[in-house]
Amino acid sequence: IGTLITDHHLPGDALPDAECIVNPNQRGCRFPSKAIAGVGVMFYVMLALRAELRERGLFKDKKEINLAALTDLVALGTVADVVPLDANNRILVAQGLKRLRAGAGKAGLAALARAGGRDIARTSCFDLGFVLGPRLNAAGRLADMSLGIECLLTDDEARAANCAQELDRLNRDRRKIEGEMLDEASAFLDGLPEATGETRTQATFTLYQPGWHQGVVGLIASRVRERVHRPTVCFARGNNAELRGSGRSIPGLHLRDCLDLVSKRAPGLMLRFGGHAQAAGLTIxxxxxxxxxxxxENTAAELLPEAARLRVVETDGELEAAYHSLEVAQLLEEQIWGQGFPPPLFCDTFAVESQRVVGERHLKLRLRKDGRRLEAMRFNSLEPLPARVRAAYRLGINEFNGLKTVQLNLEQHEPT
Structure with a gap:
C-alpha cells in the first residue's frame, strides 16, 4: 500500500520512505506559503485531489465536493497551531471565520463556543485560539483525542453539545493541573537570583519535576518563557525511563535548529526531536x-545574540481618548489577528486607583488618565502595580450579565 505523508514541520536530514511527502518546508518545494499549518497542507492536498478528479471527469454526472465547507476547521487549526498569519493564512482564517459567523460551521464548534460562553455569530481569532482550541486540545492532553474528533465530526447538535460539555470539563481539569505546575515552576524561579530574568547571564532554562503532566509541559514552557524571556524547555516523565520535553523560544533563537546542533554534538542524546523556530518537542x-x-545552554549561548536577550516591547503609541470606546474595541475584535500579525498594542501612563485579585490568577484594575477612569485587567499575573505605571495594553471587551464595556488588557508595565 502506498503511503502519503503530509507535514509542515522543518524536515530532518533523513525522510520517511513514502510514495509521496507533501511539506512546503522540504527542500525543493516551490509552494510560496511556508508558514502554513498542518491542517492547511491537508486542505491544499484535498484541493489538488479534487482538481485531478475533475480533470478525470469524475464529476460529470455528480456534484463536486464543496471543500469550502471545511474552512471553519482550517481556520481553527491555523490559529490554534500558532503559525504566522502571512497573507495566505489570513485568507484561510478569514474564510473560516466568515463561515462560523454565518452559522454554517460545524455543530461541534458552535457547541464549544457555547460551552465557553461565546457567541458563535461574533467568533474572533481570540475565540479560536483561546476558547475553542484549548477545549479541543484538552482531550489530547489529558485523555483521548477521539472525543475531540467526534465533536468535530458529528452533525448531531445534541451529541455535539455533550462532547463540548465533556471537553469543557477536561479543560477545567487541565487548567487546574497547569496552575499547580506553574506554581512549582514559579517557586523554582523565585528561588533564583535576579528572578526577573532580564539581566541573567544564562541563555536558557530547563525545568523538570517528576510529577509534571506531559500533556501540559508545553504550556508551562510558554509561561516560563514569557516570565524570564529566555528559550525554555520543560520536561515530564514518560515511559521506559524517558523524559518528554516541550520547548519555547524567543526571537533570535531558532529552537529547532538549536536542537539539531545539539544532536550533532551529542549523537543519540535526543531520542526524537522536531519542531519550528519558536516551538519544539523532544525525548531524552x-x-x-x-x-x-x-x-x-552552551549551544544556545553561542547562537543567541546579546541584543535578543533584552525584552523589547514595540507599541503603536498612545491611543487618543476618543478611541477608548466599545465601537473601536468591537471593530478591532472582528479583524484577523494572530502570530506575526498581532492586534495593536498601545502605550500610555496611568494612575492606579485600585487593584484586586480575581479568578485566583488575575488582577482587576481601575486606572485614571486625565480625569477619566478606565477598567483594566492584568491576566495571569498577581504582581501588584505601583501607584503610577507606564503600561502597554490592548483594547478589549468585558462582557458581564449581558453588558459589554471597553476594557484595557495590560501586557507589560513599568513604574513611572
Missing amino acids: RESDLGLFQDLF
Missing part, C-alpha cells in the same frame, strides 16, 4: 537530563 533518557541541560 532521564539519566541524560543534566547533559542535555548543559549542551542546550
